[in-house]
Amino acid sequence: MTTRCEPGPGRPDPDLDAVMGERRRLINVAYRLLGSLTEAEDAVQETYARWYAMSRPQQDAIESPGAWLTTVSSRICLNQLGSARARRETYVGDWLPEPLPDRTDWLSGRPVNALDPADRITLDESVDLALLVVLESMTPAERVAFVLHDVFCHSFAEVAEIVGRTPAACRQLASSARRRVRAAQPSATSSSERAGIVRTFKQAWEAKDINALIGLLDPDARAIADGGGLATTFSHPLEGAEQIAQAWIEIAHRRPSTMTFQEHTVNGQPGLTAQQDGATVTVFAFQIAEDRIKRIWVIRNPEKLRAWTS
Numbered sequence: 001m002t003t004r005c006e007p008g009p010g011r012p013d014p015d016l017d018a019v020m021g022e023r024r025r026l027i028n029v030a031y032r033l034l035g036s037l038t039e040a041e042d043a044v045q046e047t048y049a050r051w052y053a054m055s056r057p058q059q060d061a062i063e064s065p066g067a068w069l070t071t072v073s074s075r076i077c078l079n080q081l082g083s084a085r086a087r088r089e090t091y092v093g094d095w096l097p098e099p100l101p102d103r104t105d106w107l108s109g110r111p112v113n114a115l116d117p118a119d120r121i122t123l124d125e126s127v128d129l130a131l132l133v134v135l136e137s138m139t140p141a142e143r144v145a146f147v148l149h150d151v152f153c154h155s156f157a158e159v160a161e162i163v164g165r166t167p168a169a170c171r172q173l174a175s176s177a178r179r180r181v182r183a184a185q186p187s188a189t190s191s192s193e194r195a196g197i198v199r200t201f202k203q204a205w206e207a208k209d210i211n212a213l214i215g216l217l218d219p220d221a222r223a224i225a226d227g228g229g230l231a232t233t234f235s236h237p238l239e240g241a242e243q244i245a246q247a248w249i250e251i252a253h254r255r256p257s258t259m260t261f262q263e264h265t266v267n268g269q270p271g272l273t274a275q276q277d278g279a280t281v282t283v284f285a286f287q288i289a290e291d292r293i294k295r296i297w298v299i300r301n302p303e304k305l306r307a308w309t310s
Contacts, residue, residue, distance in 0.1 A: 019051065022066050024120065026073050031121050032147045033077040034084070035097035035132045037307060043080060047073040067158075074144060074162045081140035092229030094237065096297050097132040098304040099283045102265035123268035126151045129285040129297055132267070134184045138177050145170045146177035186289025194288045195263075195270040201286075201293065202261055202272055208252050210245050217241035218292040228301030231281070244296065273308065280308035 023044060030040035047069055051059070062068045088095045100121050121127060126147075135143050141163045148154040148162065149170070156167040156174070163170060189197075197216060204212035223244045225233035238244045259276045266272075266285045274282035283305060287295035299305065 019048075019065050019069070022069050023048075025066075026069060027120075028122055029070065029147065029152060030073055030077050031100075032126055032132070032135070032151060033074065033144060034080060035136060036304075037098050037100065037121070038303070039080060039084075040077075043073055043076045046076055070154075071158075071162055074148060078140050078144050078163060081143060092227070093233070093235055094224050094226055095136075095228075096224065096226035096299055096304075097129060097136070099129060099266050099271075099285060099297075099299050099308075100127065101308050102268075123265070125268070127267045128269055129267045130184070130269075130287045130295065131181065133295075133297070134181055135177075138180060139173075141165065141170075142173045142177040142180075145173035146181070149174045150178065186287060186294060189288050189291070191270070193291070194286070197288055197291065197293065198270040198272060198286055199263060202263065205248055205252055206261065208249055210249050213245035213248055214241045216293055217244055218289070218294045221292070221294055221296070223247070223296040223298065225298035226301050226304070228303065230302055231300035233298060233300050280305050283308065 026044045026047060027037075027040055030043045031037055034040050034043065050072055051065075051069065059065070100123065102123065125131065135146070138146070144163055145156075145159050148159050149156060156170045159170040159174075160167045163173075165173070201213065201216050204216065219241050220239075221241050221244055223234075223238040225237075227233035234247060238247055255274075256276060259274055259281070262273050262275055264271055264273045264283075266283055269285065271286060272284040273280050274284075281300065281302075283299045285297040285299070286293055
């Protein structure tokens with residue numbers, strides 16, 4: 001068995017900072033590929049385990065450690081995407097991506113010993129929950145090709161090495177994924193307009209004003225909840241403005257007196273949270289188009305809310 005040559009006592013590894021400096025980028029890539037921060041962290045941890053399992057001469061022979069780490073972590077994610085489909089067939093209820101808070105909320109809400117800058121996700125349009133939901137509908141190869149090329153600007157030659165196909169085939173995969181994304185994108189609404197609509201929705205909800213709620217919802221709106229069998233929620237998607245408004249009024253009537261609704265950024269977009277006894281118990285993400293709410297995603301699975309709760 002080959003043993004890695006370690007630096008002598010008191011002598012730092014000259015490559016450690018450079019290699020570990022890739023961690024945040026790897027987490028960012030893996031989260032977009034997997035839609036789960038927990039799974040992303042596991043994939044990156046496995047990547048580093050493979051790096052440090054090599055001998056020092058083997059590491060030194062790698063021309064670009066960053067490229068090597070990206071390739072390995074992306075392959076791990078590709079394999080996880082394949083097995084995730086089988087796991088989600090047995091998942092209780094609908095599976096939704098793991099939501100992320102705004103960086104300020106994240107830093108103030110996470111335990112002090114977990115405040116690792118390397119674990120922060122860059123919040124931009126590529127982590128919008130609406131996009132992550134679309135990515136879930138893609139094949140693993142499509143998702144990898146789209147995320148690596150369109151989001152992180154890797155060449156199709158690099159993508160081909162990861163997915164085991166030709167660059168031309170990867171170009172087609174990305175093109176197919178791009179068409180899915182374009183088809184699912186609503187008309188543009190400014191961030192301030194979205195925030196105003198979410199705020200008005202919250203106010204109507206708290207006032208138990210069903211007519212106001214219906215007026216804010218697209219007639220064909222859809223609400224999907226993820227409790228993972230660990231939290232009570234509606235078991236099937238709700239369809240249409242009236243059905244959703246009625247359900248939200250029922251929630252308002254049943255909510256405990258200690259529960260409050262707060263405006264928060266969810267994956268870089270205006271959203272809401274439900275707080276109870278100082279803990280976040282629900283995250284609400286919205287897709288808005290033409291001044292109406294088209295989608296509401298409700299995440300209640302506590303295992304997906306760890307970044308929100310201290």
